[in-house]
Amino acid sequence: FTPDPAEGQRVLGLDRAHVFHSWSAQAALNPMLIAGGEGSYVWDYDGNRFLDFSSQLVNTNIGHQHPKVIAAIQEQAALLTTVAPQHANAARGDAAKRIVELAPDGFNKVFFTNGGADAIENAIRMARLHTGRRKVLSFYRSYHGNTGAAIAATGDPRRWPNEFADDHVHFFGPYLYRSSFWATTEAEEAERALQHLEQVITFEGPATIASILLESVVGTAGVLIPPPGYLEGVRALCDKHGIMLILDEVMAGFGRTGEWFAFENFDVVPDLITFAKGSNSGYVPVGGVIISDPIAATFDERVFPGGLTYSGHPLACASIVASIDAMKEEGIVENAKRIGADVLGPGLRELAERHPVIGEVRGLGVFWALDLVTDRATREPLAPYGGSSPAMVELLGEIKKRGVLPFANFNRLHVVPPCNVSDTEVKDGLAVLDEAFGVIDKHYTG
Numbered sequence: 029f030t031p032d033p034a035e036g037q038r039v040l041g042l043d044r045a046h047v048f049h050s051w052s053a054q055a056a057l058n059p060m061l062i063a064g065g066e067g068s069y070v071w072d073y074d075g076n077r078f079l080d081f082s083s084q085l086v087n088t089n090i091g092h093q094h095p096k097v098i099a100a101i102q103e104q105a106a107l108l109t110t111v112a113p114q115h116a117n118a119a120r121g122d123a124a125k126r127i128v129e130l131a132p133d134g135f136n137k138v139f140f141t142n143g144g145a146d147a148i149e150n151a152i153r154m155a156r157l158h159t160g161r162r163k164v165l166s167f168y169r170s171y172h173g174n175t176g177a178a179i180a181a182t183g184d185p186r187r188w189p190n191e192f193a194d195d196h197v198h199f200f201g202p203y204l205y206r207s208s209f210w211a212t213t214e215a216e217e218a219e220r221a222l223q224h225l226e227q228v229i230t231f232e233g234p235a236t237i238a239s240i241l242l243e244s245v246v247g248t249a250g251v252l253i254p255p256p257g258y259l260e261g262v263r264a265l266c267d268k269h270g271i272m273l274i275l276d277e278v279m280a281g282f283g284r285t286g287e288w289f290a291f292e293n294f295d296v297v298p299d300l301i302t303f304a305k306g307s308n309s310g311y312v313p314v315g316g317v318i319i320s321d322p323i324a325a326t327f328d329e330r331v332f333p334g335g336l337t338y339s340g341h342p343l344a345c346a347s348i349v350a351s352i353d354a355m356k357e358e359g360i361v362e363n364a365k366r367i368g369a370d371v372l373g374p375g376l377r378e379l380a381e382r383h384p385v386i387g388e389v390r391g392l393g394v395f396w397a398l399d400l401v402t403d404r405a406t407r408e409p410l411a412p413y414g415g416s417s418p419a420m421v422e423l424l425g426e427i428k429k430r431g432v433l434p435f436a437n438f439n440r441l442h443v444v445p446p447c448n449v450s451d452t453e454v455k456d457g458l459a460v461l462d463e464a465f466g467v468i469d470k471h472y473t474g
């Protein structure tokens with residue numbers, strides 16, 4: 029790539045004049061310019077290269093520009109670039125087969141969507157129609173997407189201006205470091221969080237609840253790994269009351285935790301699985317719902333009242349097939365698991381030994397969060413819930429200045445490189461984080 033600062037200025041001008049950005053007040057935006065990328069790196073127009081420790085929005089599980097997936101998209105583009113959802117098409121059928129082969133027994137159908145949010149919409153729609161009930165229970169501390177029911181199900185501040193959908197109820201999930209249950213061990217946290225959920229179910233009325241919708245491992249809201257027994261307990265409550273369990277694998281799925289699906293880290297099988305991001309690393313927008321046989325059977329004779337012009341888009345489906353095949357051929361999911369256990373996890377824990385602002389390190393595979401605090405005793409967050417702080421802004425600036433792209437949320441730094449990141453890349457990134465934390469340690473007041 030030849031640097032071209034003039035082109036960079038043109039791109040910035042176009043963006044500021046005409047592009048309306050997500051989740052932002054528009055006036056003061058100064059977006060980072062990305063000209064290209066390859067593998068674990070992206071670069072700007074000035075010739076600066078960045079190690080992508082964000083995987084963009086935690087979606088480039090196979091890194092940028094994987095040649096096998098690019099070739100499959102090009103091949104499909106030459107053959108047929110679009111086809112209406114009512115027709116049968118090879119790319120669509122092959123993608124659906126690849127996906128159900130990864131899912132547990134008893135999942136044989138896939139409904140394709142354009143992304144994660146509409147996967148959630150349709151999973152909720154299926155659960156409501158299948159049960160004849162309306163309510164959806166989900167976590168405070170969650171993100172499920174920006175459309176009607178998905179944002180109402182979300183448990184973060186982005187829900188507040190968007191609550192137009194009805195029949196959504198929130199409850200607290202397990203989060204030992206900031207326990208809502210005064211728990212001091214994982215076992216206590218799991219047990220009390222389940223008692224809390226059982227109470228919410230009782231008080232809401234079990235027969236009114238269509239679904240419990242959870243991220244298998246909560247992503248943006250903190251990489252919160254359920255303690256042993258928790259998801260199994262939720263499954264048991266669902267079975268007891270005829271409630272459908274939807275596990276949202278949009279961020280946690282397709283290798284991120286070192287398993288194809290994050291729920292495989294636990295002894296639980298849901299009724300519906302939502303996916304998007306890592307299924308094709310976002311090379312073409314796509315998502316979907318993997319449907320268990322009993323729910324699929326509900327719509328054998330009854331019309332499913334949902335659809336999208338681009339459901340099962342051939343470019344998206346060809347990219348899913350190639351991406352899953354490449355992940356298998358190259359052992360990319362196994363790599364994520366090994367990196368987490370041997371390199372990234374230990375490396376982050378070492379950082380925590382040197383930098384007191386790192387209150388807790390948690391994660392699996394290539395899915396990690398550092399919970400940052402001003403005081404380890406009080407666990408006072410380095411930024412308030414729903415906001416940022418000068419210390420967080422400084423940290424992110426110091427990381428970027430040294431050539432690493434970070435992902436942050438409130439008081440947390442998430443470390444989420446691609447699943448095929450190399451040991452050297454992880455070590456280089458950790459060295460940068462070490463230096464950046466060195467600069468902001470002064471904000472520790474404990």
Ligand code: PLP
Pocket residue numbers: 085143144145146148171172173174243247248276277278279280304305315
């Ligand atoms: N569910 C989870 C767990 C997510 O992390 C996201 C996006 O970050 C979504 C759903 C929504 O996906 P999309 O932005 O593709 O609509």
